[in-house]
């Protein structure tokens with residue numbers, strides 16, 4: 001195995017483009033090292049992106065935030081302004097693993113590992129987050145929901161990697177929330193995850209809403225019908241129930257020891273309603 | 287040509303340290319097998335148990351999930367840096383006083399993690415202690431004595 005730690009985006013792209021097809025990006029290593037050590041992968045090249053400035057910064061940009069793909073969970077959790085603007089994204093990040101895992105785990109790694117149960121992905125999709133991808137053809141911006149194509153698979157081409165994620169500027173009375181259901185209180189994999197992002201009019205009417213789910217399909221999914229059920233409403237009980245029905249209809253979960261299909265579908269509706277309630281309280285209290 | 291061995295220059299417990307390593311070797315492997323700092327333990331090798339907890343540039347991490355080459359130019363603190371000679375860190379004393387250990391395999395990890403907690407939150411609640419240490423597993427003590435030892439050490443460290 002060859003290890004490289006380039007200092008610039010361009011040299012990382014060159015290394016990845018010239019390397020074998022199984023070359024891997026290394027961010028926090030909390031998925032990659034587990035896979036390496038288990039012999040699940042044997043890449044000929046590992047490119048550590050943590051010495052590239054753009055992957056390590058949290059910066060204000062056009063009223064939103066640009067977050068380096070390799071910024072650790074601990075650093076994200078300590079960023080007060082980011083937490084205030086995007087409490088749901090930050091709470092999803094902070095759910096990842098233990099204190100030790102938080103010291104290294106990144107959003108870029110959580111996304112590109114492409115686990116259907118990855119906690120930050122539904123929250124990022126609900127937030128409308130956009131990835132900046134660098135590759136041999138230059139840089140492009142893509143919505144987070146277009147990155148994962150199946151368990152462990154992404155739409156990134158050879159030589160490409162995610163440099164940063166952008167969370168847009170917030171209109172007033174906007175807030176998000178993420179909730180996951182796990183059988184234990186810590187250190188477990190989501191059976192269902194739900195991210196909700198809302199904006200309210202001064203009247204309290206919902207003017208924008210995005211709802212995304214994790215662990216109920218081969219990738220995290222945006223559920224446009226669930227958001228549509230909320231827009232234009234005062235978020236009363238029947239509106240929330242229509243949203244939950246759209247959520248349940250979008251679920252195609254697996255059946256395993258952690259939850260049957262029927263159970264996951266039902267819990268997805270419950271988690272989405274509760275996350276919606278939290279986002280609503282946050283938006284109203286601004 | 288890909289290099290097979292890396293020359294790594296790092297700081298371990300304040301001392302400048304150099305070593306050669308293979309790219310796939312973990313920091314835990316090098317600490318234990320090359321630098322003979324065997325206080326950090328390998329319980330699982332997959333990030334689940336925390337027995338390998340060390341500080342990397344002031345952040346608590348699992349040394350089993352860090353490549354040794356990643357330590358190049360960075361600073362590492364291990365359990366071996368916690369006591370000063372025979373002078374134990376208050377956490378170490380409190381673990382002994384509270385009998386917060388049995389076989390002891392998990393204890394270096396708990397101590398390193400608890401020290402990181404008290405540096406950041408000198409006055410944690412019991413719940414905060416339990417969540418902070420959720421990535422440290424112990425098969426012997428049942429955790430209660432560990433939590434009490436940490437809370438007691440926090441009191442002593444605050445009041446001096």
Ligand SMILES: Cc1cc2nc3c(=O)[nH]c(=O)nc-3n(C[C@H](O)[C@H](O)[C@H](O)COP(=O)(O)OP(=O)(O)OC[C@H]3O[C@@H](n4cnc5c(N)ncnc54)[C@H](O)[C@@H]3O)c2cc1C
Pocket residue numbers: 024025026027028029030031032033034049069070095096097098101104105106107108109110111112113114117118119120156160161162163187188189332333334
């Ligand atoms: C004990 C433990 C508990 C965990 N708990 C959770 C949990 O509760 N919730 C959860 O969602 N996950 C959990 N995880 C999984 C893991 O910690 C997260 O997925 C984490 O966010 C991965 O980030 P990383 O920076 O460590 O990624 P890495 O391990 O560095 O990379 C992960 C994958 O993504 C690729 N990659 C990384 N960065 C990029 C990039 N910028 N561009 C392109 N490809 C990239 C890598 O090549 C690799 O394939 C846990 C892991 C452990 C060991």
Ligand code: FES
Pocket residue numbers: 327328329330331332333334335336337338339348349350351
């Ligand atoms: S040995 Fe590293 S977490 Fe268990």
Ligand code: FES
Pocket residue numbers: 387388389390391392393423424425426427
């Ligand atoms: S004292 Fe034996 S594992 Fe903790």
